[in-house]
Structure formats: C-alpha cells, structure tokens
Amino acid sequence: MAPVSARVTAEQGGDPTPATTETDTERLLAELPPSPAVWCSGLRKRYRRRTAVDDVSFTVGRGEVVGLLGPNGAGKTSVIKMLLGLVRPDAGEVLLLGRPARDPRARARVGYLPELFRYQPWLTAAEVLALHVRLAGAVVPPPRRRECLAAVGLADRAADRVGGFSKGMQQRLGLAVALVADPELVVLDEPTSALDPLGRADVRDLLLSLKERGVAVLLNSHLIGEVERVCDRVVVLDKGRVAAAGTLTELLGRRELRLRLDGVDAPVQARLATAGDVTRSGDTFTVTLPADPDPTAVPDLVADLVALGVRVHAVEPGRISLEERLLDILRTGGDR
Amino acid sequence: MIVRTVLTVAGLTLQEAARRQVLRSLAALTVLLLALSAWGFSRIDAEFGGLTSGEARLVASMVLNLVMFGLSLIAALGTAFLAGPTLAGDIESGAALSILARPVHRFAVLLGKWLGLVTFGAGFVAVAGLAQLLVVRFTVDYWPPAPVTGLALLAAQTIVLLTLGLLLSSVSSPMASGVVAVGLFGSTWIAGVVGAFGTALDNEGVIRVGTVSRMLLPTDGLWRGAMNAFQDPTVLVQFGPAMQGHPFLSDASLTGTYLTWAAVWIALVLGLTAVLFRRRDL
Numbered sequence: 001m002a003p004v005s006a007r008v009t010a011e012q013g014g015d016p017t018p019a020t021t022e023t024d025t026e027r028l029l030a031e032l033p034p035s036p037a038v039w040c041s042g043l044r045k046r047y048r049r050r051t052a053v054d055d056v057s058f059t060v061g062r063g064e065v066v067g068l069l070g071p072n073g074a075g076k077t078s079v080i081k082m083l084l085g086l087v088r089p090d091a092g093e094v095l096l097l098g099r100p101a102r103d104p105r106a107r108a109r110v111g112y113l114p115e116l117f118r119y120q121p122w123l124t125a126a127e128v129l130a131l132h133v134r135l136a137g138a139v140v141p142p143p144r145r146r147e148c149l150a151a152v153g154l155a156d157r158a159a160d161r162v163g164g165f166s167k168g169m170q171q172r173l174g175l176a177v178a179l180v181a182d183p184e185l186v187v188l189d190e191p192t193s194a195l196d197p198l199g200r201a202d203v204r205d206l207l208l209s210l211k212e213r214g215v216a217v218l219l220n221s222h223l224i225g226e227v228e229r230v231c232d233r234v235v236v237l238d239k240g241r242v243a244a245a246g247t248l249t250e251l252l253g254r255r256e257l258r259l260r261l262d263g264v265d266a267p268v269q270a271r272l273a274t275a276g277d278v279t280r281s282g283d284t285f286t287v288t289l290p291a292d293p294d295p296t297a298v299p300d301l302v303a304d305l306v307a308l309g310v311r312v313h314a315v316e317p318g319r320i321s322l323e324e325r326l327l328d329i330l331r332t333g334g335d336r
Numbered sequence: 337m338i339v340r341t342v343l344t345v346a347g348l349t350l351q352e353a354a355r356r357q358v359l360r361s362l363a364a365l366t367v368l369l370l371a372l373s374a375w376g377f378s379r380i381d382a383e384f385g386g387l388t389s390g391e392a393r394l395v396a397s398m399v400l401n402l403v404m405f406g407l408s409l410i411a412a413l414g415t416a417f418l419a420g421p422t423l424a425g426d427i428e429s430g431a432a433l434s435i436l437a438r439p440v441h442r443f444a445v446l447l448g449k450w451l452g453l454v455t456f457g458a459g460f461v462a463v464a465g466l467a468q469l470l471v472v473r474f475t476v477d478y479w480p481p482a483p484v485t486g487l488a489l490l491a492a493q494t495i496v497l498l499t500l501g502l503l504l505s506s507v508s509s510p511m512a513s514g515v516v517a518v519g520l521f522g523s524t525w526i527a528g529v530v531g532a533f534g535t536a537l538d539n540e541g542v543i544r545v546g547t548v549s550r551m552l553l554p555t556d557g558l559w560r561g562a563m564n565a566f567q568d569p570t571v572l573v574q575f576g577p578a579m580q581g582h583p584f585l586s587d588a589s590l591t592g593t594y595l596t597w598a599a600v601w602i603a604l605v606l607g608l609t610a611v612l613f614r615r616r617d618l
Contacts, residue, residue, distance in 0.1 A: 084437045087617040104439045105337075112437040117430030120348070122355035134344045135438040137337060177434060187437075 035098030037216030043092035063214035067227035070237035111178035121163030136181035256318035345448025377475035397567035419501030420514035457494035486565030528556035561590035
C-alpha cells in the first residue's frame with residue numbers, strides 16, 4: 001500500500017521528488033522480512049453449543065513445512081477452513097502471505113486440497129485444472145498443466161471425465177489442482193487418506209520437492225510417519241486448542257537409554273535416577289534423558305554402574321517417536 | 337477479478353446444463369410438446385373448419401396459451417432442478433470448497449451461477465417458444481400480436497423461478513430446493529386461477545388471493561402478461577364476460593409498476609441469497 005500512497009501524494013504536488021520517495025519506500029519494503037505464509041491469532045469457532053476451535057494461534061513461515069496433528073474432532077479441518085475463508089471464525093485474525101484472509105486476493109497464491117470433496121463429475125481432469133487456473137487468475141501454459149497431471153500420475157487420464165475416477169484418483173487430481181497455479185503456500189487436508197502405499201510415497205516425494213522449491217506447506221495428516229519425515233514443525237491440536245507446537249527437535253528432544261542390567265541394588269537405582277526418570281521391566285531399565293544431555297552423561301553412567309558392581313548386558317540408545325510423543329501430549333493434556 | 341469469476345462460473349454452469357443431460361431431456365420434452373401441438377393444431381383446423389374467424393382466433397389463442405403453459409412448465413422444472421444442485425450440490429459434494437478457496441468473492445460465484453442459469457433458461461424459452469409460434473403459424477395461420485413481449489415475459493418468469501431456486505439451494509439440500517421451487521410455482525399458478533375466478537364472480541376476497549400470491553412470487557403475474565401478449569386482443573372484446581376467469585386467457589397486459597416489482601423482487605431475492613451464501617460455513 002505504501003508505494004500507492006506515495007504516488008498519490010506526488011500527483012497532488014505534495015512531494016517535489018516523487019521518484020526518490022517511491023524508490024525509498026520500495027527499498028524499505030524490500031528490506032522488510034517477508035511476512036509468514038500463514039499467521040493466525042486467537043481463532044475461535046463454535047458450532048451451536050460445541051466449541052470446535054478455541055484460541056488457536058500459529059504461524060507457518062515462508063518455505064516451511066508444518067504438520068497439523070491431533071485426534072479426530074480436534075478442530076484441524078475447521079482451522080484450515082478458517083484460514084481459507086471457507087468458515088467464518090467467531091473471533092481471531094488470519095493473514096495469508098501477508099494479506100488479511102478476508103480479502104480474496106490473499107488466496108491468489110494458495111493451493112488447497114480439501115479433505116472431503118468431489119470435483120464436477122461432468123468435467124475432464126484437464127478441464128478441472130483449466131477451471132482452477134482461470135479462477136486463480138494465473139497464466140499456466142498447457143504443457144505446464146500436463147506436467148502437473150503427470151506429477152500426480154494422471155498424465156494418461158487428462159481427457160477422462162472425473163465422474164469415472166476412483167477416490168484415490170480424485171485425490172491425485174486434487175493435488176494437481178492445489179499445485180497447478182504456482183502456489184507459495186499449499187494447504188493439504190489429509191492428502192493421502194484414499195491413496196495406496198505407492199500413492200503415499202508419491203505424495204511424500206511431492207512434499208519434499210515443494211520443500212526444496214521453498215513452497216510453504218500446511219499438512220494435516222493422520223499418518224504420523226509422513227509428518228515426521230517431511231515437516232519442519234508440528235502443531236498439535238486437541239479439543240480445539242493448541243496442545244503443543246514446536247520443531248521436531250523441540251518436541252522429540254527427549255532421548256531414552258535402555259539398559260539390561262544384573263545385580264541392581266538400591267545405590268545402583270539411585271545412580272540411575274540421577275540420569276533421568278527410570279522405568280523398570282524385569283532386568284530392563286529405561287532412563288529418559290533430558291532434552292539436551294551432557295555428551296559424557298551416558299559413558300559416565302555406564303562407568304559408574306560397572307564400578308558399583310553391576311553386570312551390564314546391553315546399552316541401547318532410543319529416540320522417542322513422534323507417535324509416542326503425540327500420544328503422551330494427548331494423554332497428559334499437553335504442555336504449551 | 338470479479339468479472340472473470342462471474343464469466344468463468346457462468347460458463348461452467350452452462351457446461352453443466354449441457355453435459356448433465358438436462359439439455360437433452362429438455363430438448364426431448366420440447367420436441368414432444370411441439371409435435372403434439374402441431375398435430376393438435378392441425379386437427380383443430382381440419383375438424384372445426386366451420387368455425388367463424390372469431391371463434392378460430394379464440395380457439396387458437398387458448399390452445400397456444402395452453403401449450404405455452406406446458407412449455408413454461410418444462411422451463412420451470414428444468415431450471416428449478418438445475419438451480420438446486422448447482423449451489424447446494426456443490427456445497428454437498430465439496431466442489432464448492434476448492435472453488436471458493438480460490439481468490440474469488442462468493443457473490444461473484446453466485447452471480448456467475450445465476451447468469452449461467454439465466455442464459456440457459458432464457459435461451460431455452462426463446463428457441464422453444466419461437467418454434468411453437470412457428471408451428472401455430474404454419475398449422476392454423478395464427479400469429480400472436482406481441483410475440484417478443486410474450487417470450488420476454490416467459491423468460492422473466494423462468495428467471496424469477498430460478499432465482500428462487502438459487503435462494504432455496506443456499507439454505508437447503510439440492511432435491512428439497514428443486515421440489516419447493518416447483519411446488520411454489522404451481523401454488524402461485526393455482527392462486528392466480530382462483531384470483532381470476534374471483535374477478536369473474538366479482539368477489540374481492542377471492543381476487544385478493546391472486547393479487548397477493550402474484551406479489552409474493554411474480555411467476556404467475558408474468559405468465560398472465562405473457563398470455564395476454566400471445567392471445568388475439570379482439571377475443572375478449574368479442575366474447576366478453578363468458579371468458580372471464582379462464583385459466584388460459586388473460587384480460588389485461590402487465591403494468592410498468594408490476595414489471596418493476598418483478599425486477600426488484602429478483603434483485604432482492606438474489607441479494608438475500610448472496611447474504612446467506614456469504615455467511616454460510618462450508
């Protein structure tokens with residue numbers, strides 16, 4: 001907006017050096033860090049007496065891949081729909097690529113794959129793409145559109161009507177639609193729910209290539225492995241609220257050490273407890289280490305155990321998986 | 337951006353009409369109706385050769401209006417059942433999710449759908465109506481006094497009904513909106529006939545039934561204007577009170593005020609649909 005107002009002032013004769021002012025403003029704007037791909041704050045939504053989304057705030061940086069996780073009914077799809085202006089929030093603000101989401105232009109460079117949808121069955125796959133290119137106001141030459149269909153494995157089905165497509169093929173077409181207009185932000189709501197294992201692998205590759213190209217992605221998926229492999233950050237929703245959010249390292253920072261030991265007595269147990277929380281199952285002891293453990297902590301522990309006369313059969317480092325962490329967050333009510 | 341969206345969605349709506357066999361079904365029904373009416377008119381000419389010219393004009397006017405009613409019913413059913421699925425169906429199937437997540441205003445999408453339906457409905461009325469007039473011309477050598485006005489009013493009737501169909505489809509399911517729109521259309525027609533009997537019986541209360549229903553839903557009012565444009569103007573003068581209250585003859589042309597009301601009605605209903613659609617969570 002700033003360059004426009006500078007121009008108006010210049011036309012009214014208020015500024016003797018309009019060109020300089022405009023250049024200065026443009027330079028100032030260019031020097032600003034780019035606004036996040038998604039910024040939302042205090043989103044709330046009630047459906048009659050049920051609160052679906054309660055005070056949800058998060059950001060997706062440019063080029064960042066963020067996973068939205070949570071159990072069924074956690075409010076993930078509602079949040080996504082509010083971001084895209086499909087559902088009106090009762091409260092809260094959304095900025096998409098730096099523009100308020102109320103303004104449809106905010107969605108000009110946004111691609112979206114809905115969770116439950118069916119395209120117009122009387123259109124062919126190529127026509128669905130052409131329709132979305134027109135609605136997006138983009139110029140995408142036909143070869144690029146064909147590439148887009150080929151990328152989701154529908155190159156030879158371009159001229160077929162969508163009515164005859166299986167759910168998985170519709171989902172593939174949905175991905176092509178989300179990606180066709182050269183988006184800067186892609187919002188994918190359960191993109192692999194109807195896909196076979198091969199399709200899932202394709203989507204994973206597609207997500208990684210988007211990441212490489214610096215396209216921001218907001219991914220809602222129940223497949224935690226998928227999220228763990230491609231996402232930079234994760235936002236966990238539970239009962240409409242953000243239960244946890246952070247990078248994978250922050251969320252999965254805790255490490256475990258599994259030890260199989262013989263001859264454990266009270267002093268040994270006390271020594272184990274100094275390293276972290278201990279759980280015991282037969283002769284296997286699992287020690288949960290702090291998020292950023294001292295590099296000497298493990299060798300020191302083993303040396304001390306041996307010095308205390310313990311016979312050490314096995315020492316295995318373990319990493320908490322995102323699935324375990326997610327279950328932990330949801331069971332304990334989360335830690336913000 | 338708005339114009340592009342409106343035209344794109346209008347084109348899509350026309351494409352839907354063409355591909356969803358609506359066009360084919362309508363064409364088949366229309367050809368059937370035209371063929372039946374051609375046969376009927378030729379029989380009238382053959383069987384009632386002894387009619388006076390005035391009687392012949394009366395019969396031709398009445399039968400033409402009857403056939404035109406059939407035609408307007410086909411147009412009404414076609415557009416109402418097309419208007420229902422176009423909005424409610426898109427919402428139900430989720431197709432609306434991907435369209436409305438594009439940089440488009442919801443009212444532009446709605447206006448595009450409306451424009452597509454208007455083009456379809458008006459185009460159908462123009463082509464099928466003209467064909468019917470030509471059939472009458474060739475079979476009984478009757479040409480209505482104001483064919484363009486008549487067809488325009490028939491098209492306006494279709495537009496009123498499809499606008500109502502869109503309003504209903506923004507708040508209910510595809511099937512329900514089509515059924516309710518056609519039901520209201522039929523009820524208004526019956527109320528109009530009842531009102532016309534009131535005129536014949538000179539009963540204020542019964543007349544009011546027709547007047548009120550014509551204000552609430554202008555389909556019947558516009559239809560009566562169309563009939564008046566199709567029928568021979570001397571018929572009612574010649575046969576006078578005997579024909580009062582006849583369901584397929586109309587004793588007055590439409591006033592400018594009523595036409596303005598019909599236009600305002602369309603704008604109001606479309607505006608209300610836009611407000612409801614804008615607030616709707618998908």
